[in-house]
Amino acid sequence: MTSRPISAREATVTSAFDEVGAHYDRLTGMSPGYADQLLFSARLLVDRLRRRPGPEDAPLRIADLGCGSGASTQALLIALVESGCPFRIEGIDGSAGMLAQARAKRWPESVTFRHAQAEELGVEEHPPGDTSDLAAGAAGDGGGYDGVFAAYLVRNVPDADAFCGHVHRMLRPGGVFVVHDYGVAGRPLDVAAWTALCWGVIIPSSLVVARKPGLFRYLWRSVLDFDSDERLRRRLLDAGFTDVGQRPVPGWQRGMVRATWGRRP
Numbered sequence: 001m002t003s004r005p006i007s008a009r010e011a012t013v014t015s016a017f018d019e020v021g022a023h024y025d026r027l028t029g030m031s032p033g034y035a036d037q038l039l040f041s042a043r044l045l046v047d048r049l050r051r052r053p054g055p056e057d058a059p060l061r062i063a064d065l066g067c068g069s070g071a072s073t074q075a076l077l078i079a080l081v082e083s084g085c086p087f088r089i090e091g092i093d094g095s096a097g098m099l100a101q102a103r104a105k106r107w108p109e110s111v112t113f114r115h116a117q118a119e120e121l122g123v124e125e126h127p128p129g130d131t132s133d134l135a136a137g138a139a140g141d142g143g144g145y146d147g148v149f150a151a152y153l154v155r156n157v158p159d160a161d162a163f164c165g166h167v168h169r170m171l172r173p174g175g176v177f178v179v180h181d182y183g184v185a186g187r188p189l190d191v192a193a194w195t196a197l198c199w200g201v202i203i204p205s206s207l208v209v210a211r212k213p214g215l216f217r218y219l220w221r222s223v224l225d226f227d228s229d230e231r232l233r234r235r236l237l238d239a240g241f242t243d244v245g246q247r248p249v250p251g252w253q254r255g256m257v258r259a260t261w262g263r264r265p
Contacts, residue, residue, distance in 0.1 A: 096115055
């Protein structure tokens with residue numbers, strides 16, 4: 001059991017995820033609809049992409065920030081294959097333990113993984129040998145990503161405002177940012193439902209499966225403390241995003257989980 005409280009601001013979240021990495025897929029698999037919810041938000045991102053490259057064009061470049069064990073990466077892969085466009089997905093996570101689980105799965109060559117803290121990524125970074133117009137961002141007109149996906153991440157970074165500003169710079173003009181996360185602030189019934197889910201299912205399951213419930217107690221608190229719907233939309237607007245929108249995911253967690261998006265002008 002973790003001996004000290006887990007805190008995003010003290011950067012102890014990453015090490016806690018390292019400790020449960022080998023069990024994380026089993027735990028999320030106990031949540032009905034978990035994969036379907038991620039796919040819903042991944043499709044929202046793909047549907048909002050302005051650039052639709054053909055077979056001879058530079059592929060779409062998508063970053064999956066906080067990719068964890070690869071569930072969100074899998075959702076993006078499905079949505080991008082459905083689009084028919086060539087693409088590259090970069091799964092990026094600060095937890096070596098979670099990345100080990102992601103890398104152990106089978107992926108096409110269009111999917112790669114990188115160990116890094118998302119907020120520390122340099123906006124000038126591009127794949128080796130990339131001479132396409134995606135790399136133009138390094139010359140000053142923005143980053144090289146067509147889309148950035150962040151599932152269950154923004155509430156776990158030390159400075160959410162700085163993080164959203166950094167993502168804005170990572171995107172090429174017209175690029176899309178989608179945040180997939182819980183949000184219950186200001187809705188007492190959803191707060192009660194989230195607390196009942198955590199203490200009735202998630203935390204006891206984590207104790208049985210991983211014997212490390214500390215991370216999941218932290219995740220319960222982090223959702224309660226996270227932005228209201230209005231605050232998250234405002235956070236994206238303040239970071240410079242336009243066309244900001246929000247939609248609850250379908251299914252039994254409707255009202256607890258939402259997709260929020262914005263576009264870099």
